[in-house]
Amino acid sequence: MRLALLVSEVEKSVTIIAVSIIIEGLTKTYPNGNHALKGINLQIPPGMFGLLGPNGAGKSTLIRILVALMEPTEGKVTMFGHDLRTQKQEIRKILGYLPQDFRFFARYKTYEFLDYAARLSGMNDSRKRKSAVDAMLEQVGLYEARDRYAARLSGGMKRRLGIAQALIHEPKIIIVDEPTTGLDPEERIRFRNLLSQVSARDVSIILSTHIVGDISSSCTSMALLNKGEISFFGSPEEMLRRAEGKVWLVRVSNKDFKELTNKYPVISTIPIDDGWEVQVVAEKLDGFRGENIVPNLEHAYVYFMDAQLNQWAV
Numbered sequence: 001m002r003l004a005l006l007v008s009e010v011e012k013s014v015t016i017i018a019v020s021i022i023i024e025g026l027t028k029t030y031p032n033g034n035h036a037l038k039g040i041n042l043q044i045p046p047g048m049f050g051l052l053g054p055n056g057a058g059k060s061t062l063i064r065i066l067v068a069l070m071e072p073t074e075g076k077v078t079m080f081g082h083d084l085r086t087q088k089q090e091i092r093k094i095l096g097y098l099p100q101d102f103r104f105f106a107r108y109k110t111y112e113f114l115d116y117a118a119r120l121s122g123m124n125d126s127r128k129r130k131s132a133v134d135a136m137l138e139q140v141g142l143y144e145a146r147d148r149y150a151a152r153l154s155g156g157m158k159r160r161l162g163i164a165q166a167l168i169h170e171p172k173i174i175i176v177d178e179p180t181t182g183l184d185p186e187e188r189i190r191f192r193n194l195l196s197q198v199s200a201r202d203v204s205i206i207l208s209t210h211i212v213g214d215i216s217s218s219c220t221s222m223a224l225l226n227k228g229e230i231s232f233f234g235s236p237e238e239m240l241r242r243a244e245g246k247v248w249l250v251r252v253s254n255k256d257f258k259e260l261t262n263k264y265p266v267i268s269t270i271p272i273d274d275g276w277e278v279q280v281v282a283e284k285l286d287g288f289r290g291e292n293i294v295p296n297l298e299h300a301y302v303y304f305m306d307a308q309l310n311q312w313a314v
Contacts, residue, residue, distance in 0.1 A: 026075035096166030156187030
């Protein structure tokens, strides 16, 4: 009996350690009556966590609440045991944030800006701060641009400077909002790899994005947010598994093309000699012949969005 109780207590402690952020019944209603969040419940583990959803899904509202820039209407958020409502100062010490509209003082050089961010985070020892700033610039690939004015950095370099200021005080939680929007493919990959390296140090990173590729290539767990509600929570692999058998490749004539695309959510269309080759998502095809194809995360994303719209059980 005592052994069973001991095992139970160990299991509970492991569960607590494995979850860095707990969100319970989080609701946000704006004065105009807009219900931006509708009772969100999430348990976010360490590592890279993807928050995926279209524009207007409620992602920005959720992020602003998590970084203590906005109060929820109802609900509770706990980060590493700290209550967001009553322990904001403690949470800010363990939190790094890269907003979508990250800005800096144009008159600062790259090194000067990061040094300024380090001082704001409480690094008062000048020698330790210089060492930390140099190491961080090296880590994000900006050491050679340390004397360049921040305003003259490329878009990708500015985002890397943004993540550097979020990391400089070695936070336990990092929240990044739409970090790869506007970046070219090479810089997007570089930025995602940088975040993955950081997450390997037992840091929890929440990556909020509407770009499916950001999630599929870097996150071990994720949530799909749409219209203020969670449509899916789990791993990208689980999301793919649940979309199996729901993605179809259909070849139709020009005459039937409009009927098909009006009836089902379309992922892609390719013209062929005698009509069109169309990828759609559907529980089953009605009135058309097609073949199932192996889904990727973009397929699964469209499937879950449509399932929520039509209230399917998925």
